[in-house]
Amino acid sequence: MTELTLSKAIGTGLRRALAEDDRVVLLGEDIGALGGVFRVTDGLQREFGHERVMDTPLAESGIIGMAVGLAFRGFRPVVEIQFDGFIYPGFDQIVAQVAKLHYRTAGAVRMPLTIRVPFGGGIGAVEHHSESPEAYFAHTAGLRVVACSSPQDAHSMIRQAIACDDPVLFFEPKRRYWSKGEVDEEYAFPLGSARVVTPGTDVTLLAYGPLVPTALDAAVAASDEGISIEVVDLRSLSPLDWGTIQASVAKTGRVVITHEASEFGGLGAELVSGITDRCFFSLEAPPQRVTGFDVPYPPARLEEHFLPDLDRILDAVDRVLGRANSLSGSTHAGWSA
């Protein structure tokens, strides 16, 4: 066990993958000499050489398309997209090719790509550097989508993602890159599993990626008011771990879901639908979502009024517990509507 930052935990996982499988290659912008703009790949080109760790020309479509070609040739490419907002030029290659080649060729061609994407906000940045595009990819059949939240999970999950024979969109919470935690390199768990981070009895709080620490903070603050929140880190967005989610909601009967991505059509909508279907007769209140608003990600000085925080989450907790809160006024439809 060693204490590592989340970025170092991923870097260590990449090092293990490169060492254990010589078909693993890394591609991305500035991942070589610079070690990546967040230093995740620091030292890897020095250790494994230019053939295994490659700086690419500045073209996301090109990078993904090249990775498809390498996969055809039996390599196991790990692609870094420098920032979430830059993934869109590559969207066509991802959705039309990476996601569909296994299906198109009846399993003859495999796309064991891992596409690493630093995502989420809270870093005071300019446009296009704080996006949460995971829903677009979760909506696309053929892709697996995961999001880590802690150094241990980041390490275990990146190795699992690389080893997985399906393409994996690996979302990394960039504002948490500096958070530290204990990492046991040999600890593993199924890539598609969620985790109950803190057990509780009154409300289930579902989160992933950068908001897991926020959810944990909310649970601590709520405990000061005698409310017991069970925080579940989804970890896998496609597929969702319904066993864990269902058990938690059946136990508490109340659920709040939080993600940075905008509300409309976000992962929260899929979760609410599934929960309503599976847990209807356990629900004491309608499931609530606490998300980014349906606006483009705002400038740095406004982002605190976009991102879910402890207070907005606990406001939703109040709502599912039937306590007085800000949104139970005339705009709220009530339970029967």
Next chain:
Amino acid sequence: MSTTVSAESDMTSLEFEPVQLLDPSGARVADSHYDPLIADITDARLAALYEDLVIIRRIDTEATALQRQGELGLWPPLLGQEAAQVGSARALRADDFVFTSYRENGVAYCRGVRLPDLVRTWRGTAASGWNPYDVGMATPAVIIGAQTLHATGYALGCTKDGVDSVAVAYFGDGATSQGDVNEAMVFAASFHAPVVFFCQNNQWAISEPVGLQAVRPIADRAPGFGIPSVRVDGNDVLAVMAVTREALDRARSGGGPTFIEAVTYRMGPHTTSDDPSRYVDPVQREEWAGRDPLARVEAHLNLTPEEAAGIAARADEVAREFRAACTSLPDPEPLSVFDHVYAEPHSGVERQRRRYAAYLRGFES
């Protein structure tokens, strides 16, 4: 020597010297093709250009300091690229339209963007700083290369409107790898659009040297698309102005697009948080320091101490204004996060605004 590359040229890239009218020592270089294009630049006018260079460098330095002092979230320095930006921007007409990346603060200054507006994006109080139509310049594009398609489309619009305005797209060497930039050249050639592709090859895309993006001079590509191309010494304000004027004239007279590669060097970091010591060869940088765009003009002009002091004082004044503008920018109102998402009312956004307003009212101020 005229070194415009046409599709028929058989010049190899190794002999492909950039256009230069003022060498690093400040001496004039004669060029029979381009000298007429800057015949009107008297010493007085050159001094004005020099003042632009000084002021823009001063703004850049001030902005870097402001970022170090936590007043700006980000600043992408243009240190070393002042001549490429001033020389080209000062060639434009008011009715031309400019589409840039995020590093063209020098172009913005020349287009008339006011200092408070220049700083808004980088301080993070707004998504952008100005109304594009006020200054004939779009807000900076952070997505690499996207602006080249926008410029080409705008140029096509000018053709449809029957005006001789020109669209200019500014982008870097890294951008030329993006699909958008190559598609823009296809479209520009196909539609014979009045667009100037102005590429500042500052040798770096964050840590990636230009050799990773291009194995031949970037200017060599455009003729492959059917677009006339010229390579210019980006640190020579006169040469930049000359080639830009030629490109603008070609576009205005129905001659279609031109590609300009301004060869320069990014003397500073990619942005204020980058650490170039990890990847830049200090010897290479030193060489480029010897080709400084300001030094050669200063040497050529041979200003009197009073003139030099006057320019320095005006630059300091601009810097003061810039700092004041930056530090006095008010933080945006919380509910403004919902403004301008749509042009027409949208029920979903309105509902979220109402609910968030109700939520905020519940707290102690």
Next chain:
Amino acid sequence: MKDFALPDLGEGLTESEIVEWHVAVGDRVALNQPLADVETAKAIVQLPSPFEGVIGALYAEPGATVRVGAPIVGFESAAEPVADRAPADRTPSRSVERNPVLVGYGAPVDTGARPQRKRRVDHPVFVPARGAALSTPPVRKLAHDLGVDLSELHGSGEGGAVTREDVVAAGSGTASGDRRIPVRGVRKATAAAMVSSAFTAPHVTEFLTVDVTRSTELVSRLRDAGQRASLLAVVAKALCLAVRRNPTLNSRWEETEIVEFDAVHLGIAVATPRGLLVPVIRDAHTLALAELTDAIAALAATARAGETTPAALTGGTISISNVGVFGVDAGTPILNPGEAAILATGAVRRLPWEFEGGIALRDVMTLSLSFDHRLVDGEQAARFLTDIGRVLVDPATVLALV
């Protein structure tokens, strides 16, 4: 004194070494004038002064390592450049320490402070919508299962919502103040057994009141001599002996056959916190008095502790119920299902009784015998009962029975 803190100078940098100062205390510095050289990972960076003013203090020596965010220079009289309006409000995010990034202010550093909610001043009240009865899915399902119409209920929940309690009350007509106890476990099983027994076997009860003084004195004598004995054990012994002469009371009705048991597996009714249990002493007819005494005591203790095994609750052939411990004289006990008879013993009372021709205070006890009239006729029952009574009146008569 206005302090200037070491700013972020590059990604990942959390501290830096002061290489050289370019100013000294007392110097007047201009805005952006280089104050010091500091070392990052590989490069030396100059720090431009954020203020115009006079240096009041230098907080670090050359060669010292300073943490990002720690003050390094103090300005005595720092004049900030004149702005055309007052300095902007600083948002909370600006006063937070941040990890630098390439593209913005950076991510806030975790302070480790305990998370807290912001204080609220306004708590709007929940206003329910008009329309169908307010309720939750689990309550609606309950109402459906109980056949309760939600719309006819007055909801006692917040905003008039119909609660689980409202539905349950509506389904049962319970007034407030009544207690509702779920029927579960032992009570449920016992009730079922009683119903089955009471409505299957025709019950008749016969009574006999006897003077048991000689038995109570015998029990005392035995105990004084160090032997274990109890009146209930004496009753049990008497019952076992009486069964030998009256086997029909130790039988079972099986519709087409009657089974007369050879052994006596004696059930002893025990009141436990969970309800009435009747654990069985197997082969009671083979046990000596002391053994019977022990078996009864053990069985009762085990039952009260809730540790009686299911096996111990089955296989009885006849039962005794000592209602006397509750202070009553007699009863009409209900047969344990499958048995022909159950004997209830009442409280031992000191009563004036006929004794040797006169009246004396004697220990008197009533025996109540319920029997299944399909298996036992009145005369058999009477003989059985009087046999038991005779033993209790004069324990020495056992000699005539064995």
